[in-house]
Amino acid sequence: DTGVSQDPRHKITKRGQNVTFRCDPISEHNRLYWYRQTLGQGPEFLTYFQNEAQLEKSRLLSDRFSAERPKGSFSTLEIQRTEQGDSAMYLCASSLKGGGDTQYFGPGTRLTVL
């Protein structure tokens, strides 16, 4: 399968714990995006990478959130000191520069904070 993959698919954690999610984009896609989706809503943009450079962060991305894409391939999203309000589906998407902004999404990581 050559689509976007995310790991883990589900994560249950207790409030105050740190969690880390991984995203592997489509091979050769140089753009990578993180979105968050809550129940009954569309995905909301969190941050964007072109290669290894993080070029934009949403105001939704508080100081407890950090994202990296160290070698311009896979990316990680870490949430520190999780809160119940962080419970959501975290979606990763990738696209190819010059590909007309067509973003392809992974299956998502569903986070539940107890």
Added chain:
Amino acid sequence: QKEVEQDPGPLSVPEGAIVSLNCTYSNSAFQYFMWYRQYSRKGPELLMYTYSSGNKEDGRFTAQVDKSSKYISLFIRDSQPSDSATYLCAMGPGGYNKLIFGAGTRLAVHP
């Protein structure tokens, strides 16, 4: 007011019906318009992609963009129970840009 408005439904139709899904938006800079289909607890799947105004057809699906009215539509012909999902409109101004999504419309096609 949200940048992209989409009726959340739910929309329930019989098998074989023509389905019309719509979004309105406020940002005149949007140039790229997409429709995604999302099954329960899955990631969004790209269905249709349109640049600027006009129509695009792909099988049973037709996407329309009217930039003068800031209105986009997705039509599904001969709807099937397998079309039951949430349909998300998304758009952006171009360049690398992030997509702005509607809230999604839940569609149920019953046999």
